[in-house]
Amino acid sequence: MDTIRAMQVFVRAVELGSLSAVAREQQSTQPTISKIVAALERDLGVRLLARSTTSLLPTEAGRRFYERARRVLDEYGEAVSDARGVSDQPSGRVRVSAPASLGVLRLNALVLAFQQRYPEVEVELLFDDRFVDLVEAGVDVAVRLGATLPPHVVARRIAVSQRLLVASPDYLARHPRIRQPSDLARHQILRFTWLASGDDIVLDGPGGQVLVSAPCRYRVNNSLAMRESFLAGAGFGMTPAWLVQDLLDSGALRRVLPRWQGPAQEAFLVCPTRRYQPAPVRVLLEFLASEIAALPGFTAV
Template sequence: MQTFVRAVELGSLSAVAREQHTTQPTVSKIVAALEQDLGVRLLQRSTTHLAPTEQGRRFYERARRVLEEYGEAVADARGSTETPAGLLRVSAPVSIGVLRMNRLVQEFLALYPQIEIELILNDRFVDLVEEGMDVALRLGATLPPNVVARRVAVSPRGLVASVDYLRTHPRIERPEDVLAHNYLRFAWASEHYELHGPDGETVKLSASGRYRINNSLGIRESFLIGSGLGLAPAWLVQDLIDSGELAWVLPQWKASPHEAFLLYPSRRYQPLRTRAFLQFLSERLTQSPGFFAVE
């Protein structure tokens, strides 16, 4: 069962063989024996690809849970339940992963020397069960089904530009003044956006700009070199605002904030390492630049 679970997680019988210090034919025979015992095909194999069948995917989820409970039982018998250990696989969007999560993961590893972490950065929605992820950090209200989602932090969004850009371009005193400027936006974002004022007023604007890019780090760099202004969440730019390189434009006017969620598969039991990581991120994320605690 353990060999099968690792085969699904690593996507390769050869990788399992290397991990277990054995040979690929030996691993293949172990999985084949499990399939024969169950009477179902668990893995689809080709010369270049390995993936669970539908029955294999369902069996993987339960087998993984059984192995985790077994590991916890062993730890309890040995009196070591208070020492989180083992592998955690974590998913996060690319930009926030590079700017914020990477440092937090390193801090967590320093606290728990018996834990290993694979941080997988990907902007697409990840099926936690199918791709063997223990925890995912996601931004926004649209979340994948069949997971537990814990809202842990918020990040305000507003218009931002470099200080040099603002010095050399027409003054912006009200939202309508933005229309005379080059607006930088994400490739997938709508050209229409709303700003909410301090008195509850809402203004709808249309983005007018010649440049779009599908990566937050690219937008961040574009602000820095003075290419224009645009909407940005505080987690993306707060450190540069604190350093005086960027500035909020019309700071009293904000767009809807980013909400940060920690996602994990819905299951009755969680390993101690997962619980420790979720608790750590819940506390530390709100201390990262541009994030605030949920009220």
């Protein structure tokens, strides 16, 4: 049995979810592809794929083997490129997980720019505000903002974003002037549902730290929705600078109490714990570390 060929077929079967799709991609036939996978299962002594009339999914053993097989194939591809003298051109696939709002607003453009620089690298960008199990999800790189990081991952802190109080000019014109933190109690605050501080606002500024409470009639769990709510004049709120820096620069939003700010939000690049990283993963990590830190509202660390 050609083990490398069998692993390639299995990996693509998992990724495409269909043996017929693999056959079409590789200009083969479904029975041929099925025989290759069956031979691999016999050789390993485990069932890798669970088949039904409507779906094809990896078994638990199949999921574990898929993750390792992908890494083996990536390293094999680099070895072949090195032997042919083309190792300076990274190629292969990278799977990236990122928070939805940062992904849509900023990261999507960065990935497209990355692919202009490295045309042989295929990127699959997944938006998910949950911290997924990187190995189980087959994720090579995750971008995470201010979250408690799980154990058994490699995390690199790349940037911070200050949390600012902001509101639209229209909102500020229609409501009492805010001169000091205690004035916030007379205003409507827009809040992220997941903030650990509850209804309190923690501010650092002249004279130290203060804790302020303000009435809230609207909570939302999506940063882009919060951004639109600020623009609509629905209230003021605390937000990381990366989400609104362009709106502050254009005047569409204004800072409230500009001498005060909340705890900074940290940005991390996270990878599964493993010694070997394929060339496409390495170059993407370096690209994202540099480019995210340079985005409006972020500061490099």
